[in-house]
Amino acid sequence: MKTVLKNGRVLDPSQDLDFVGSVVLEDAQIVEIGEEVDASGADSVMDCSGLWIAPGLVDMHTHLREPGEEHRETIRTGTQAAAAGGFTNVCCMPNTSPPLDNPALVDFILDRSASPDAGGIFVAPVGALTVGQKGQQLSDLAALRKAGVVAASDEGGPIQDAHVMMRAMEYCLQLDLPIMAHCDDRSLSQHGSMNEGAMSAMLGVPGIPRTAEEVMVMRNCLLSLNTGCRVHILRVSTWGAVEMVRQAKYLGAPVTCEICPHHFTLTEDAVDEFDVRFKTTPPLRTKVDVEILLQALSDGTIDCIASDHSPYAPHEVNVPFDEAPFGMVGLESTVGATLRLTHNGVLSPLETVRKLSTAPAEILRLDAGTLKANATPVAQITVIDPNLEWTFDVNRTFSKGKNSPFDGTTFRGKAVLTYCGGEVYRDPLFDDARSHIALA
Numbered sequence: 001m002k003t004v005l006k007n008g009r010v011l012d013p014s015q016d017l018d019f020v021g022s023v024v025l026e027d028a029q030i031v032e033i034g035e036e037v038d039a040s041g042a043d044s045v046m047d048c049s050g051l052w053i054a055p056g057l058v059d060m061h062t063h064l065r066e067p068g069e070e071h072r073e074t075i076r077t078g079t080q081a082a083a084a085g086g087f088t089n090v091c092c093m094p095n096t097s098p099p100l101d102n103p104a105l106v107d108f109i110l111d112r113s114a115s116p117d118a119g120g121i122f123v124a125p126v127g128a129l130t131v132g133q134k135g136q137q138l139s140d141l142a143a144l145r146k147a148g149v150v151a152a153s154d155e156g157g158p159i160q161d162a163h164v165m166m167r168a169m170e171y172c173l174q175l176d177l178p179i180m181a182h183c184d185d186r187s188l189s190q191h192g193s194m195n196e197g198a199m200s201a202m203l204g205v206p207g208i209p210r211t212a213e214e215v216m217v218m219r220n221c222l223l224s225l226n227t228g229c230r231v232h233i234l235r236v237s238t239w240g241a242v243e244m245v246r247q248a249k250y251l252g253a254p255v256t257c258e259i260c261p262h263h264f265t266l267t268e269d270a271v272d273e274f275d276v277r278f279k280t281t282p283p284l285r286t287k288v289d290v291e292i293l294l295q296a297l298s299d300g301t302i303d304c305i306a307s308d309h310s311p312y313a314p315h316e317v318n319v320p321f322d323e324a325p326f327g328m329v330g331l332e333s334t335v336g337a338t339l340r341l342t343h344n345g346v347l348s349p350l351e352t353v354r355k356l357s358t359a360p361a362e363i364l365r366l367d368a369g370t371l372k373a374n375a376t377p378v379a380q381i382t383v384i385d386p387n388l389e390w391t392f393d394v395n396r397t398f399s400k401g402k403n404s405p406f407d408g409t410t411f412r413g414k415a416v417l418t419y420c421g422g423e424v425y426r427d428p429l430f431d432d433a434r435s436h437i438a439l440a
């Protein structure tokens, strides 16, 4: 079976390629890319004029909720949502019930995600740093690594004790396993529900000071610098946090960081009607934060964009603001929200693809994020229509979670075709006339 994706804008940050040309697939592998390719004998040719042909997108921060929280999401619905959002790889976070702190659970996730009724994409599990995610006793990280985790994390319940975190880093350094760190000093954030500032004072909602995040970012950066352990800071939200990361990188610490679309798109002002769709951790910050975060994305201090897809069941979010859980869905809106940055000139098309694919793949050393021939187990490609206007409607998504701040938002730009060893998603808005069987 030979397939040709023809006349698209080929964007491959792994090779610094940006040209109009074609990609040739044979038996689920990329065999050739170029301005002129050998399309003879193709079984199928797809006209991609005006579209981007990118390496499959990689989301290094997803909550699939299984095992134990299937009322929120399952591996099946989560991977289907990911494929529809353009992702061919997702990393699932360990704060499930029970937490992902032993190899049997890693096996379960790998098995379940490979089953035919799942989304057809790759799932890379992230192991729990501590047993039961209690922040005290380190998990058997060697066994978790052997079972297939690509990182270890305290996501959901950050380790408060600096000594435990230091030991975790020393252990992970030996295993060459990166730590994905959730940065929240609970003695500062306490029972807050939104950013602490003028808005929280006006609404009378307990605030979360920016220092709750920044103190922990600084601690983790210093521990990384001193231990040499690779640390990836999950979803930065304040200008102070990115300045810490910038300094840590300058000093030579092996630190990387990510940002989520809601943190570069929205501010605390969105909370004004106590709308729980805007409740997240770390909380939405201020206009000044967003401006500085965008600069940091553009200059490379922020390495990549991740969804932090956090689905909840309707009954869990239909509650007063103070009682609502933190988090929002993101897999199916991340590309639309990110393409705004491309249209606004914050990121070039090549940099946009780097933040969504090649950079996260490199940070976690996944076999992904490239269009090089035969470089990955199977071809992973995302075709994006950068100019397609569409309205995000949570009632038409694959995810079980409907808690999105972007419900009803019109975006310009969408993943229209996701290929992961075979077509795993084709958008109904994708023009069928583009695809035809070649007349050999």
Ligand SMILES: [Zn+2]
Binding pocket: 061, 063, 093, 155, 308, 309, 310
């Ligand atoms: Zn998360």
